[in-house]
Amino acid sequence: MDRIKIHAPATVANLSCGFDVLGLCLNHPYDEIEVSKILERKVTLEILESPYSNIPDNPNDNTGGVPAQLIQKDLDFGFHIKIKKGIPLCGGLGSSAATSVGVVYAINCLLDSKLSQKQMLEYALEGEKISASNPHADNIAPCLLGGLTLIRDTKSLDVINIPVENYYVALIHPHIEIKTEQARNILPKNVKLDIAIKQWGNVGALIFGLSSNNKELIKRSMEDFIVEPVRSNLIEGFYTIKNNAIKLGSIGSGISGSGPTIFAICESKIIATEILEFSNSYYKSLNIGCDVFLSKINDSGPIIV
Amino acid sequence: MDRIKIHAPATVANLSCGFDVLGLCLNHPYDEIEVSKILERKVTLEILESPYSNIPDNPNDNTGGVPAQLIQKDLDFGFHIKIKKGIPLCGGLGSSAATSVGVVYAINCLLDSKLSQKQMLEYALEGEKISASNPHADNIAPCLLGGLTLIRDTKSLDVINIPVENYYVALIHPHIEIKTEQARNILPKNVKLDIAIKQWGNVGALIFGLSSNNKELIKRSMEDFIVEPVRSNLIEGFYTIKNNAIKLGSIGSGISGSGPTIFAICESKIIATEILEFSNSYYKSLNIGCDVFLSKINDSGPIIV
Numbered sequence A, B: 001m002d003r004i005k006i007h008a009p010a011t012v013a014n015l016s017c018g019f020d021v022l023g024l025c026l027n028h029p030y031d032e033i034e035v036s037k038i039l040e041r042k043v044t045l046e047i048l049e050s051p052y053s054n055i056p057d058n059p060n061d062n063t064g065g066v067p068a069q070l071i072q073k074d075l076d077f078g079f080h081i082k083i084k085k086g087i088p089l090c091g092g093l094g095s096s097a098a099t100s101v102g103v104v105y106a107i108n109c110l111l112d113s114k115l116s117q118k119q120m121l122e123y124a125l126e127g128e129k130i131s132a133s134n135p136h137a138d139n140i141a142p143c144l145l146g147g148l149t150l151i152r153d154t155k156s157l158d159v160i161n162i163p164v165e166n167y168y169v170a171l172i173h174p175h176i177e178i179k180t181e182q183a184r185n186i187l188p189k190n191v192k193l194d195i196a197i198k199q200w201g202n203v204g205a206l207i208f209g210l211s212s213n214n215k216e217l218i219k220r221s222m223e224d225f226i227v228e229p230v231r232s233n234l235i236e237g238f239y240t241i242k243n244n245a246i247k248l249g250s251i252g253s254g255i256s257g258s259g260p261t262i263f264a265i266c267e268s269k270i271i272a273t274e275i276l277e278f279s280n281s282y283y284k285s286l287n288i289g290c291d292v293f294l295s296k297i298n299d300s301g302p303i304i305v
Helices: A065-072 A095-110 A117-128 A140-145 A180-185 A193-211 A215-221 A228-234 A238-248 A269-285 B065-072 B095-110 B117-128 B140-145 B180-185 B193-211 B215-221 B228-234 B238-248 B269-285
Strands: A003-013 A022-038 A043-047 A078-084 A148-153 A158-162 A168-174 A190-192 A252-255 A262-266 A290-296 B003-013 B022-038 B043-047 B078-084 B148-153 B158-162 B168-174 B190-192 B252-255 B262-266 B290-296
Touching: A003 A095, A003 A140, A003 A168, A022 A095, A022 A140, A022 A168, A022 A193, A022 A290, A043 A065, A065 A078, A065 A095, A065 A117, A078 A095, A095 A117, A095 A140, A117 A140, A140 A148, A140 A158, A148 B193, A148 B215, A158 A193, A158 B193, A168 A269, A180 A228, A190 A193, A190 B193, A193 A215, A193 B148, A193 B158, A193 B190, A193 B193, A215 B148, A228 A252, A238 A252, A238 A262, A238 A269, A262 A269, A269 A290, B003 B095, B003 B140, B003 B168, B022 B095, B022 B140, B022 B168, B022 B193, B022 B290, B043 B065, B065 B078, B065 B095, B065 B117, B078 B095, B095 B117, B095 B140, B117 B140, B140 B148, B140 B158, B158 B193, B168 B269, B180 B228, B190 B193, B193 B215, B228 B252, B238 B252, B238 B262, B238 B269, B262 B269, B269 B290
Parallel strands: A043 A078, B043 B078
Antiparallel strands: A003 A022, A022 A078, A022 A148, A148 A158, A168 A262, A168 A290, A190 B190, A252 A262, B003 B022, B022 B078, B022 B148, B148 B158, B168 B262, B168 B290, B252 B262
């Protein structure tokens, strides 16, 4: 095989209480990535037209270009990569991770799957370093593995796939600019032990609730004492959207990654659609632009098209 | 029924990373508690001879007497309670919780189970207040419910039973005095956010590992960055016992509750026995007295005998 086209999915990191450890893979939105083998021993990039095409086409500055170059080093051929971004940039939907994982996944297909899952995660994490000084695996892991992932330990990339029902996820992306670094810098450096205990009680309960499909438990445990109270200040209307989502029947709503996207997990498409309709009109009334997405949980990661 | 005798089991709180939220119920050791209805509208206590009989027989000062009196208030009869302590005091094995839960459970049997599980937890927690100024449910919940319990939230007593394989548990109780209050006062008031994240990654992984019986995952995640590094200083020989337990094949070892008891979870009775034999001779060589117990996980809580 000399050419492959794949969809690299968006992801929701954190899931409220699971800051830096949990991530969920989505079907929509996604980046479309095509990689072709070329004779020249180098990596070339082409960014195709899309609403989110404002990303670097120099491989050294692109989260897909960097791992591609690292992999290419040991080969006697090169790659031409076409990226059509479908995931908003700086939206909290793992856009940079999707490009990184998507390129690594596509290249691995062209190399007859010679890379292990761990090697793919390591290469993708190198790509993430372009967009964050201290990169985490909470977007790349769910993007590559699909489903719900728990990063037990970032350093050793100890990633666990947690089985989860195929819920609907409503995603509301108001056009408010938040840089990942900014969202990280406002976090407290220290937390009170008793607050940390409440948080890990919720993390444990959320993982058990999701893996055993106990919706009431998911609802009670998707509660964040540390990050949401601070980051929500950066997202105008956050609590209006979240509280309305819960009122309409969502089993859990919060900030996706570092925001500003707000997610709401739902049992039915009807509830998710109602949440998106309300959110759209709400941000319209505030004169804030807004994209919305409706997705199911993606349990397989990147998809070959 | 006018009289009942039960066994109220010991418990292992925390399970390393799950400080203040996780607890495990054991078959051994246990307190033997007998409650009889009496005509007088009061509660009387009798402490039977045992190696651990040095507890108050005034109902106002006894962790079983207090909840018994609270329940008795609304009744036109009273209770005579006989307690034979089998669980070491101040050992980190939930001794005060067992007395409290055992009395409440026995009384509830005499009242034709009119109390709900939550009411029983609430009464038992009132008993725990005698032994700790800020009582937690991480011993009373597993003692009453059996198996592995997660306290998602102490205030609302949101307790979740997590299914777990019936492992063997080796328990080593060196005769080193640690007061629960002392063990609590040496804890840090604040923790670094990045350490808290590592801890809740482990809590989530441990709960998933235990509920899905993934022994390698249990082993990797039973790691405590916050409490064990501090409390281990109070327990001479802690790391010798723990490291040897892991070397002999335990899938996880740490401090039981606030110590000094050390627990080691094992797949086989042979491994657990070898751990206990080593520990016994080790503490003998240090001239420190030591009780050891070998138990399976108790999945039902108190047992009527």
